[in-house]
Every structure is written in C-alpha cells, then in structure tokens.
Amino acid sequence: MLGSLAIAPAVDAASNWVVHVASTNSGEAKATVLPAAPASPAAACTSPASNKTIKVTWTAVTHATTYTVYQSTTSATGTYTSVATGVTTTSWTSGTTAGNYWFKVAALIGTTWTSPESAATTENTISASSCAAN
Amino acid sequence: MKSRFVKISTRIKVLSAVAGIVLAGAGAYAATNWVVGVSAGSSGQSQSATISNLSITAVSSPSPTNLLYPGGTGDVVVTISNPNPYPVTITAVQLPTNTTYATGYTTSALTTTQTGCLAATPSAVAWNFATGTSGSSHTLTTPLTVGASGQANNPLAVTLTNDASMGSTSPSACANTFFSLPALTGVTATGGAATSTTTPATDAWTS
Numbered sequence A: 001m002l003g004s005l006a007i008a009p010a011v012d013a014a015s016n017w018v019v020h021v022a023s024t025n026s027g028e029a030k031a032t033v034l035p036a037a038p039a040s041p042a043a044a045c046t047s048p049a050s051n052k053t054i055k056v057t058w059t060a061v062t063h064a065t066t067y068t069v070y071q072s073t074t075s076a077t078g079t080y081t082s083v084a085t086g087v088t089t090t091s092w093t094s095g096t097t098a099g100n101y102w103f104k105v106a107a108l109i110g111t112t113w114t115s116p117e118s119a120a121t122t123e124n125t126i127s128a129s130s131c132a133a134n
Numbered sequence B: 001m002k003s004r005f006v007k008i009s010t011r012i013k014v015l016s017a018v019a020g021i022v023l024a025g026a027g028a029y030a031a032t033n034w035v036v037g038v039s040a041g042s043s044g045q046s047q048s049a050t051i052s053n054l055s056i057t058a059v060s061s062p063s064p065t066n067l068l069y070p071g072g073t074g075d076v077v078v079t080i081s082n083p084n085p086y087p088v089t090i091t092a093v094q095l096p097t098n099t100t101y102a103t104g105y106t107t108s109a110l111t112t113t114q115t116g117c118l119a120a121t122p123s124a125v126a127w128n129f130a131t132g133t134s135g136s137s138h139t140l141t142t143p144l145t146v147g148a149s150g151q152a153n154n155p156l157a158v159t160l161t162n163d164a165s166m167g168s169t170s171p172s173a174c175a176n177t178f179f180s181l182p183a184l185t186g187v188t189a190t191g192g193a194a195t196s197t198t199t200p201a202t203d204a205w206t207s
Helices: B002-015
Strands: A017-021 A028-030 A042-045 A054-057 A066-072 A081-087 A091-093 A099-109 A124-126 A131-133 B018-023 B033-039 B046-052 B055-058 B073-081 B088-095 B103-105 B125-127 B136-146 B156-166 B178-180 B186-191 B201-203
Touching (some): A054 A099, B073 B136, B136 B156, B136 B186
Parallel strands (some): A017 B018
Antiparallel strands (some): A028 B073, A028 B178, A042 A054, A054 A091, A124 A131, B018 B186, B055 B073, B073 B156
C-alpha cells in the first residue's frame, strides 16, 4: 500500500521509523560488598620522641573515600571513641595529650558504606616529655 | 503476503532507513506489533511495513566485571531480542533522568526486593551520563546489530561497560545487591542488511 500510514507515534525525520521496545526493565547491574576493615593498622611514636605524638598507619581499602580513627585510653579491648573522621590518606597523627593509647581504623565508601573497625594497634604512651612504645 | 513482505524488506535494505525505537510506556502503545510508515525517500512515496518490538531485558549472564560502589560506576548486562526478519542496528540510547533510580534485589533473578535499597529509598543507582532531562541521547561506542529473527546473534547479550552509576549517598543496604536499571526512554536504530554483532558483546556510551 502506498501512502503514509502515520501510525507511528513520533517519526523523527522524513524517512525514519519509530517502533517500540517491549521491555519494563533494561539491564542488570550489581553492587560490590561493604568494605573490609583496614588491614595492618600500626601506631608508632613520631621522631623525635619529644614531639609527643603518635602516627597511626594502615593499608588502603579499595574504593574507600575516607577513614575514621578511633582510640582507647584504657586497653586494647576497651571502649574506643572516634578521634578523627574524614581522613583521606592512610595515616593520621595524634595530639600531644599524655596517656596510654590504642587505635583502630574504619574505612568509609561514600557516606554510608562503613567497614568494621580494624584490629587494635599496639600500645603507645605519651608522657609529659616524650612518647614511647610499650 | 509473503512476496509483498519480501518486497518491503528489500526496500528497507535499499533505503537503509533509520529507526528510532521508543520504549513502551503509554497504554496506547501496548500492541506488540506496529505498522509504521517508511518513506521512499527521493521518490516521494511511502511504503508500509510491519515492525515488531525489540525486547531489551535484564540478565545475569555474563556476570558484570565492574561492580557498583558509592561514587563509582558498574557494568550493566542486557539481552536484546529482535523478532523482525531483518537485522536491526542500534546506534544510540535515550535515558531517563539522573534521578530515576534502580530498585535493588536480593538475587540476580530480580524477584525479591532488597529492603532499604529501593528506587524510592533511593538506591542512588541510575544510568551513567543521564542528565536532569528525560530522553537525553547517548551514542554507543560501537553500533550493535541484532541478527534477524531465527538467525545467529539473536538474542544478543551485551555488557554495557560502566554505564550504571551509584551515588555517594547510596545506603549500605545496597551493598552486594542486584539492580534492575530503569527503562530506557528510547533507542535509535538502523533497520536493514548488516553483519550481526557476535554475542556476547561489550559496548558502552562514554558521554
């Protein structure tokens, strides 16, 4: 049959077709798992010891955007509180307040995907005049 | 009727007409088959042809290589079926808005939704490069030709590399979750003779 059968909903140009795709969904994707806890956390007094600060380091976590550092001042198994959030590198340096310190680290991807806390670091002590590993 | 169709098919090949393929959505478009006008170009005449819908569906195989994470992108796997007796070559896709989100499911079967990771939550998973305007067009890196009905490479499995995105605010409930991407708003294609793309294929739009 000659002549236009203008049934198509929206022919986009003089000689083009418009047809449908029979579909209600168009593709499948998958998300990765939550991040693992940062590996190999370590804490060591900065040099010289008279700086009275502790540097905490850990291994990068894939896709992590920031890290949170937690500290305990009682024991390795004590209560940990957040002392630094939004850390974008794989290290963080403490303040100079005297005390005994253990640290843990957690990774964050985006704003809500949080890893478990890492294992605790070894103990370091800041005194009135220096810093030392225990 | 058969000879008539052959004639039409031949003309389609000669014209190598461009087809804009629009997703079903409105009730008026519910029919499986569509009769569309095909211009004879310089002759100034038109010819009719019966063109059946293409089907683009989510599949779990092959498995995506790149997985989604907050602030990142991931692969999308689809199959495209062409019920027509001639190959169809897709050259571009039109996307819904960048706030039209995917729903998460517990398994690749996409049957049980993932609590806390729905389109309305939102999951923050959408088509990559989608804009604030529905219908933005994105050209495929390589055209995809789906074989004619009953021929090789039909259906055509395609991995669209890094063509899904996950916003940084995606909830943690979306981890290890499967997503059904929202329906495309359109596909641009060329009908007529062409060498079909070998399945499974890899393609993408990159802007």
